[in-house]
Amino acid sequence: MPERPVIDLHLIGIGTGNPDHLTRAAEAAMNAADVILLPRKREAAADLIVLRREICARVLTGATRVVEFDLPERDGAGPYFAAVDDWHDAIAACWAMQIAAQLPDGGRLALLVWGDPSLYDSSLRIAERLRAEGIALRVKVIPGITSLQALTAAHAIPLNRLGAPVLITTGRRLRAEGWPDGVDTLAVMLDGECTFTTLDPGGITIWWGAYLGMPHETLIAGPLAEVASTIVARRAMLRADHGWIMDTYLLRRGVAA
Incomplete structure (x- = not known):
């Protein structure tokens, strides 16, 4: 059986959207990535992806590809924890789809995480869902300003x-x-x-x-x-x-x- 391609997933804390809050480690990880995924939310929150685009434009100096995808919305009608669990499943499916399309042979993937991945953010939990689905992940967190x-x-x-x-x-x-x-x-x-x-x-x-x-x-x-x-x-x-x-x-x- 052929070995599964390995994805090096870097979860990069970007603070509160101010490019001046990026650490040198965050800038280095962004430039070392093959692909950076940027989530698009509903139109009312368009500022959020604009800020991420501005960070990429300011920081990236090499061949890193920036790919945008539509982020699923959480169902606000049902029980909170069940709705969040379903939402995380949907986000994990989006990540898996993008990995298959953008890095079929493996490589370095980066996600820009608002604040820091360790504090009230679910990127690490979503990454575990990908592992459970058989995607070979090596996860590294680059901390940011909370x-x-x-x-x-x-x-x-x-x-x-x-x-x-x-x-x-x-x-x-x-x-x-x-x-x-x-x-x-x-x-x-x-x-x-x-x-x-x-x-x-x-x-x-x-x-x-x-x-x-x-x-x-x-x-x-x-x-x-x-x-x-x-x-x-x-x-x-x-x-x-x-x-x-x-x-x-x-x-x-x-x-x-």
Whole structure:
């Protein structure tokens, strides 16, 4: 039986879309790739692929091919985890189709991952699906700047209090379970519902940021009781203006902004 062609898959963290956030390792991996796959999302989120195209145009100096493909959309109607699982299956099928078409004899494939592949991104899980389907993969992660790094840098604050822990969670978990015991600082991601409005705001400070590192970066910080409604209104306006939004925030008890 002939050996299966090997795909060297590089998952490259590209920060928040600012080309200046790329590491030298990321630039080297992009230029070493035979093919870079760029996902196209719905028309309302066209800015996302435009940013990836701009990064490629700025960084690539050799013969790396850039191939775009249509990214399946997640079904928002059904149970969340089942819908995400089906969505990941569909994305894996798209990757497999592109591998067969672009690198039938093996080679080096790169994907540009928003933020970092290690933090609230499923690229590594999708890659495991390809392995399960019999594709020979060697996976390497090139880390990037995470949204939390960009958020704390933009606000010029430390992520944690002195000697204290931080919990990274999602808006969904915070809504369902409330503020967890034993921690004063929460980093909240993937929150499309402004879950901070469901909390008792007493003694809580929020540092919120949208489009971090981009030209239209927007930051709001202050006591939650004073700025929550401002964030909700600004977020809705920004989403309407751009057709999409990426935002995250830090909550801390007992510290003034």
